[in-house]
Amino acid sequence: MAKIILFVEDSASVRQVMSSTLTREGYQVILAIDGQDALTKLDGRKIHLIISDVNMPKMDGLAFVKASKQIPSYRFTPVIMLTTETQAEKMNEGKAVGVKAWIVKPFQPPQLLAAVSQLIQA
DSSP states (O other): OOOEEEEEOSOHHHHHHHHHHHHHTTOEEEEESSHHHHHHHOSSSOOOEEEEOSOOSSSOHHHHHHHHTTSGGGTTOOEEEEESOOOHHHHHHHHHHTOOEEEESSOOHHHHHHHHHHHHHO
């Protein structure tokens, strides 16, 4: 059975590229356009990993991660932030809410896939 990844990103082109990349690697991908949309996808089904952007409309990635960790079924779901943010303050804020990895855009797919593989097996 394929491992399920929730990918949260407001850019349609990035969503498309990431969905294709992850699907090609054998993962099942659930897409969300922002943090608020992503919360509606946390409906009790098993999600093995969340990948989220930080800067999004309606609800940003850090607020989404914080909210997702309040849902018992997703408290221990690992999270990767995929973002243009490089400020130590943002990274520390992410770590404080439970982010396990921080990958800066633009990124190389092998770098992201290595992080995905490492966290999804943990």
